[in-house]
Amino acid sequence: MSIIKIENLYKVFGKEPKAAIELVEQGYTKEEIMEKTGNTVGINNVSFEVKAGESFVVMGLSGSGKSTLVRCLNRLIEPTSGSIYINDKDITKMDKHELSDIRKKTINMVFQNFAIFPHKTVLENASYGLKVRGIAKEEREQKGREALENVGLKGWEDSYPSNLSGGMQQRVGLARALATDSEILLMDEAFSALDPLIRKDMQTELLELQDSLQKTIVFITHDLDEALRIGDRIALMKEGEVVQIGTPEEIMMSPATDYVKKFVEDVDRSRVLTAEMIMKKTATVVRYPKDGPRVALHRMNESDISSIFVLDKQSRLIGIVMAEDALKAVENNETSLDSIIQKDIPKALPDTPVKEMFALLTGKNLPLAVVNEHDKFLGIVVRGTVMAKLAEGEG
Amino acid sequence: MFDFYIPLEDWINAGFEKISSALSPFLRSSSEILETLINAFEDLLLWPPEIVIMVLVSLLVWWASSYRLAIFAFVGLLLTFGIDIWDATMATIALALSGTAVSLIIGIPLGIIASQSNVFERILRPILDFMQTIPSFVYLIPAVMFFGMGKVAALVATMIFAMPPAVRLTTLGIREVSGEMVEAAKAFGSGRWQTLKDVQLPLALPTIMAGVNQCIMMALAMTVIASMIGAGGLGNIVLRSMQSINIGLGVVGGLGIVVLAILLDRMTESISNKMNKNK
Numbered sequence: 001m002s003i004i005k006i007e008n009l010y011k012v013f014g015k016e017p018k019a020a021i022e023l024v025e026q027g028y029t030k031e032e033i034m035e036k037t038g039n040t041v042g043i044n045n046v047s048f049e050v051k052a053g054e055s056f057v058v059m060g061l062s063g064s065g066k067s068t069l070v071r072c073l074n075r076l077i078e079p080t081s082g083s084i085y086i087n088d089k090d091i092t093k094m095d096k097h098e099l100s101d102i103r104k105k106t107i108n109m110v111f112q113n114f115a116i117f118p119h120k121t122v123l124e125n126a127s128y129g130l131k132v133r134g135i136a137k138e139e140r141e142q143k144g145r146e147a148l149e150n151v152g153l154k155g156w157e158d159s160y161p162s163n164l165s166g167g168m169q170q171r172v173g174l175a176r177a178l179a180t181d182s183e184i185l186l187m188d189e190a191f192s193a194l195d196p197l198i199r200k201d202m203q204t205e206l207l208e209l210q211d212s213l214q215k216t217i218v219f220i221t222h223d224l225d226e227a228l229r230i231g232d233r234i235a236l237m238k239e240g241e242v243v244q245i246g247t248p249e250e251i252m253m254s255p256a257t258d259y260v261k262k263f264v265e266d267v268d269r270s271r272v273l274t275a276e277m278i279m280k281k282t283a284t285v286v287r288y289p290k291d292g293p294r295v296a297l298h299r300m301n302e303s304d305i306s307s308i309f310v311l312d313k314q315s316r317l318i319g320i321v322m323a324e325d326a327l328k329a330v331e332n333n334e335t336s337l338d339s340i341i342q343k344d345i346p347k348a349l350p351d352t353p354v355k356e357m358f359a360l361l362t363g364k365n366l367p368l369a370v371v372n373e374h375d376k377f378l379g380i381v382v383r384g385t386v387m388a389k390l391a392e393g394e395g
Numbered sequence: 396m397f398d399f400y401i402p403l404e405d406w407i408n409a410g411f412e413k414i415s416s417a418l419s420p421f422l423r424s425s426s427e428i429l430e431t432l433i434n435a436f437e438d439l440l441l442w443p444p445e446i447v448i449m450v451l452v453s454l455l456v457w458w459a460s461s462y463r464l465a466i467f468a469f470v471g472l473l474l475t476f477g478i479d480i481w482d483a484t485m486a487t488i489a490l491a492l493s494g495t496a497v498s499l500i501i502g503i504p505l506g507i508i509a510s511q512s513n514v515f516e517r518i519l520r521p522i523l524d525f526m527q528t529i530p531s532f533v534y535l536i537p538a539v540m541f542f543g544m545g546k547v548a549a550l551v552a553t554m555i556f557a558m559p560p561a562v563r564l565t566t567l568g569i570r571e572v573s574g575e576m577v578e579a580a581k582a583f584g585s586g587r588w589q590t591l592k593d594v595q596l597p598l599a600l601p602t603i604m605a606g607v608n609q610c611i612m613m614a615l616a617m618t619v620i621a622s623m624i625g626a627g628g629l630g631n632i633v634l635r636s637m638q639s640i641n642i643g644l645g646v647v648g649g650l651g652i653v654v655l656a657i658l659l660d661r662m663t664e665s666i667s668n669k670m671n672k673n674k
Binding site: 074076096100104108117131176180 | 582
């Protein structure tokens with residue numbers, strides 16, 4: 001069942017929108033219309049449906065009309081023509097009261113720059129939607145607290161937003177939207193203002209929340225990585241038009257136009273991962289000549305691994321010891337690792353790309369050591385990680 | 396070649412005469428109310444012994460601002476008493492603050508309406524420009540025509556002169572609130588009034604307070620000029636000193652005005668700073 005259904009939506013900014021739409025229908029481009037009428041076509045004949053419980057991502061570069069589109073869905077921007085059905089009711093035909101009602105109960109929004117109110121406490125912010133709805137203080141604070149707990153902000157209820165980091169502020173924004181328990185959540189570049197690490201965390205948390213809440217999410221982003229993570233389906237926008245709609249797999253596999261293709265290729269290029277980026281820095285190692293086979297075996301047991309790297313005092317890589325060899329050495333009462341160190345092992349430099357690492361690892365059942373140009377040990381890369389990253393990159 | 400004359404002067408004189416005679420019953424009654432108010436305020440300030448007012452004002456300043464400004468207030472008021480301008484100082488405070496109050500009561504709502512309606516702002520802007528740029532002496536004439544010489548005319552002139560910054564800064568403050576904040580309030584279903592009350596006005600408060608500060612300062616300036624139409628107070632002392640070329644008296648009157656100006660300015664400033672900090 002479709003909860004949102006958009007039909008032939010147009011938005012023209014300027015003084016003669018009707019004339020501009022006629023020109024669009026005659027096949028003129030955005031630039032030509034701008035030149036002829038001075039009007040800007042923001043949304044150009046967009047139609048799509050969003051199913052209940054779906055995470056629908058609208059992706060495009062800045063100026064592609066995606067933020068305009070999402071604002072048409074709750075009429076923060078008035079569409080010029082076309083229809084938007086929310087639960088089978090056309091919101092473009094609603095009067096002020098019906099519109100206010102649907103904003104209070106059915107659609108909520110999370111903003112790019114958080115837009116939480118600096119003069120209200122975190123709890124007052126989180127329960128704002130309920131206050132507008134006219135719900136008594138006790139009940140709305142109760143729900144506000146629940147929402148804050150959901151986004152991991154328990155204990156911050158009485159703080160002011162200025163005491164919170166960017167990521168936490170956006171959690172407040174998210175809590176504010178969740179507290180009203182609306183079916184539809186509009187997220188306008190909600191994570192774009194956050195730094196990359198926090199952004200990843202927020203994406204993960206949103207996915208976890210979505211698992212339990214099952215909202216209908218319309219998520220706006222300019223970042224394909226984010227779109228691929230969050231979207232059940234993705235719509236790609238360019239100059240006000242939707243150029244392709246599909247699942248992440250479909251979009252990556254068969255880009256419909258050169259525009260999409262370029263987008264997807266760009267992502268591939270940005271995904272050239274190197275050993276340094278995927279290695280584990282805290283590997284269990286043994287020191288030569290200090291440690292013997294018993295220590296090696298003990299450490300391997302402890303960390304549940306079947307081989308261990310051997311380093312000298314200066315942390316330079318000497319080789320690797322396999323568990324079965326160490327076991328034999330212990331049984332033979334040997335005290336040194338000399339006889340069992342394998343010295344001819346695959347090594348990668350920090351800037352070795354993933355594809356090359358894959359070649360280094362084929363046919364060998366060993367982890368890969370990452371060393372610098374002086375053979376100093378930096379970390380390890382295990383086979384599973386390489387395969388996973390490679391698959392992601394080629395997807 | 397060019398030989399024409401626009402009888403603007405005659406038109407305006409004729410027009411004003413008509414308006415003032417048509418409005419005269421209304422003006423007379425409102426004039427009485429205003430006069431009672433200012434006199435009551437002034438009597439209130441002059442009724443207790445001077446030292447009581449000094450202490451009360453200092454305590455008020457301490458509460459609103461800092462102990463340092465409170466000390467300044469006490470010493471300043473003591474000085475005005477010492478140089479024998481106490482009554483005039485109280486009269487000026489009464490007039491300036493009444494003028495400010497009336498300006499704000501009318502100006503802030505006008506500013507709010509102007510922030511909501513582009514049409515209204517477009518109409519209001521040239522009127523405010525006119526009010527601010529026309530020489531302040533010119534206000535005095537219609538004020539006298541409508542209300543006669545005296546405190547009420549002075550109050551009306553003060554109000555007209557001091558109102559524009561309150562209107563402008565209220566409009567500016569509200570319009571400056573970030574679009575996303577307003578969108579956020581609307582996206583949750585807030586109507587216009589609720590958005591204004593919950594989001595725009597609280598966020599505009601620091602700017603509005605700057606308007607209040609300017610309004611007070613301009614009211615104080617105007618009460619001095621309005622001494623020419625019988626405002627009394629410190630302005631009257633300055634005016635007398637000019638007429639008799641008495642520099643000593645001029646300094647005495649001027650000093651009183653400086654003390655009041657510094658006091659009122661610093662006090663409103665620290666109140667608005669405190670408001671900012673509470674965010």
